Amino acid sequence: xxxxxxxxxxxxxxxxxxxxxxxxxxxxxxxxxxxxxxxxxxxxxxxxxxxxxxxxxxxxxxxxxxxxxxxxxxxxxxxxxxxxxxxxxxxxxxxxxxxxxxxxxxxxxxxxxxxxxxxxxxxxxxxxxxxxxxxxxxxxxxxxxxxxxxxxxxxx
Amino acid sequence: xxxxxxxxxxxxxxxxxxxxxxxxxxxxxxxxxxxxxxxxxxxxxxxxxxxxxxxxxxxxxxxxxxxxxxxxxxxxxxxxxxxxxxxxxxxxxxxxxxxxxxxxxxxxxxxxxxxxxxxxxxxxxxxxxxxxxxxxxxxxxxxxxxxxxxxxxxxxxxxxxxxxxxxxxxxxxxxxxxxxxxxxxxxxxxxxxxxxxxxxxxxxxxxxxxxxxxxxxxxxxxxxxxxxxxxxxxxxxxxxxxxxxxxxxxxxxxxxxxxxxxxxxxxxxxxxxxxxxxxxxxxxxxxxxxxxxxxxxxxxxxxxxxxxxxxxxxxxxxxxxxxxxxxxxxxxxxxxxxxxxxxxxxxxxxxxx
Numbered sequence: 001x002x003x004x005x006x007x008x009x010x011x012x013x014x015x016x017x018x019x020x021x022x023x024x025x026x027x028x029x030x031x032x033x034x035x036x037x038x039x040x041x042x043x044x045x046x047x048x049x050x051x052x053x054x055x056x057x058x059x060x061x062x063x064x065x066x067x068x069x070x071x072x073x074x075x076x077x078x079x080x081x082x083x084x085x086x087x088x089x090x091x092x093x094x095x096x097x098x099x100x101x102x103x104x105x106x107x108x109x110x111x112x113x114x115x116x117x118x119x120x121x122x123x124x125x126x127x128x129x130x131x132x133x134x135x136x137x138x139x140x141x142x143x144x145x146x147x148x149x150x151x152x153x154x155x156x
Numbered sequence: 157x158x159x160x161x162x163x164x165x166x167x168x169x170x171x172x173x174x175x176x177x178x179x180x181x182x183x184x185x186x187x188x189x190x191x192x193x194x195x196x197x198x199x200x201x202x203x204x205x206x207x208x209x210x211x212x213x214x215x216x217x218x219x220x221x222x223x224x225x226x227x228x229x230x231x232x233x234x235x236x237x238x239x240x241x242x243x244x245x246x247x248x249x250x251x252x253x254x255x256x257x258x259x260x261x262x263x264x265x266x267x268x269x270x271x272x273x274x275x276x277x278x279x280x281x282x283x284x285x286x287x288x289x290x291x292x293x294x295x296x297x298x299x300x301x302x303x304x305x306x307x308x309x310x311x312x313x314x315x316x317x318x319x320x321x322x323x324x325x326x327x328x329x330x331x332x333x334x335x336x337x338x339x340x341x342x343x344x345x346x347x348x349x350x351x352x353x354x355x356x357x358x359x360x361x362x363x364x365x366x367x368x369x370x371x372x373x374x375x376x377x378x379x380x381x382x383x384x385x386x387x388x389x390x391x392x393x394x395x396x397x398x399x400x401x402x403x404x405x406x407x408x409x410x411x412x413x414x415x416x417x418x419x420x421x422x423x424x425x426x427x428x429x430x431x432x433x434x435x436x437x438x439x440x441x442x443x444x445x446x447x448x449x450x451x452x453x454x455x456x457x458x459x460x461x462x463x464x465x466x467x468x469x470x471x472x473x474x475x476x477x478x479x480x481x482x483x484x485x486x487x488x489x490x491x492x493x494x495x496x497x498x499x500x501x502x503x504x505x506x507x508x509x
Contacts, residue, residue, distance in 0.1 A: 069261040
């Protein structure tokens with residue numbers, strides 16, 4: 001058995017080296033667009049409580065076929081103000097549209113709700129249009145402790 | 157695929173097959189104190205390259221030199237194939253293994269229920285399917301997804317449980333919209349494997365609501381008939397730390413319907429925490445709640461190396477043979493009602509007695 005492996009490996013090495021010359025990949029080519037998001041966060045009801053705001057950006061829809069799915073994470077950022085501007089590289093190769101999820105750390109623990117502390121309000125804004133240049137969005141915090149997929153796709 | 161690439165893939169496959177194919181061992185299990193202890197591995201994966209998203213393909217491709225990345229498709233499909241899973245099990249002396257379906261298009265990709273059923277077909281005495289479901293459009297298709305899960309569990313041969321990975325599938329442990337999944341698990345008496353802790357795979361959620369099993373306590377209380385097996389026992393693989401393990405132990409200790417699985421804790425990546433882990437579960441008196449699993453097959457020889465590392469850790473930390481038996485097979489058999497064959501009976505049958 002050991003000799004057999006050795007012989008096969010001797011054959012494999014030159015074959016692998018030959019293949020290297022014609023190597024290609026089935027990975028999509030990465031393409032990005034610089035986007036500046038100008039945003040405002042508001043409460044669905046009542047005044048905005050104090051607390052740091054945490055944001056996550058997504059491709060609204062991503063990939064194709066069986067792998068197509070909603071809400072592919074792009075990146076996170078924070079803001080101390082409900083009026084903010086954030087510039088990021090939008091991954092065109094990963095999908096279309098833009099979603100912005102936000103939550104406010106009302107209890108100041110740095111965690112988006114725990115099993116016993118359910119105070120952090122959250123919301124999502126989205127556009128099916130793939131963003132270019134500057135984009136304006138308003139995010140309304142309407143429910144506590146809800147992840148992005150609680151808001152999108154919406155109920156039919 | 158070009159002719160030269162096909163030749164090369166075939167050559168690689170032949171090499172791997174020659175190097176790794178293993179027949180069933182003379183004795184199943186691991187030898188401890190002159191006793192053969194049967195082993196079940198709760199946690200293995202199948203799948204195929206074409207059903208993996210780009211980020212995960214990139215991660216897998218990091219394991220090979222730059223010029224060889226094109227070979228990953230064929231190599232991955234072979235690695236995750238039935239013959240390799242069985243071969244690795246044989247090599248390790250593992251009699252039976254869970255094989256998981258996946259619907260994680262954000263992270264690790266899809267291995268649909270029907271695909272898993274095909275992979276285990278003809279081997280359901282040793283390969284046990286775990287069905288899953290998509291959750292990424294839950295507001296719109298939850299009824300269809302739940303019906304498909306129930307159908308897979310009742311209609312597809314060899315499906316013994318449910319696989320969920322909240323972090324990979326991006327749904328919070330405390331999101332009650334998904335509780336109907338647990339209702340199905342309880343009603344059909346199909347134990348659930350739930351990935352807990354974090355993962356190094358790109359796109360996986362690693363915040364506490366997706367990683368800390370304590371967020372499952374409400375569901376565990378509400379569905380006492382459903383069995384929750386906390387995968388990876390809260391191991392924070394991203395940070396290589398036992399950050400959520402105490403939560404898993406707390407739940408296993410306090411709820412009869414909660415178990416833990418130490419998948420990936422026998423991997424090289426976890427070598428600094430494995431002794432702490434096996435000690436914690438022993439000292440907390442929850443060895444009757446630990447069901448061995450590896451998170452294989454990953455790479456050639458993984459099932460064996462993971463098992464050897466885990467057994468060695470148990471031996472280093474004073475486990476008795478009975479305690480090891482509970483972890484490696486007894487708890488699995490009790491939960492799933494599946495027994496490993498007795499080595500003496502196998503030998504007698506082979507001898508024609």
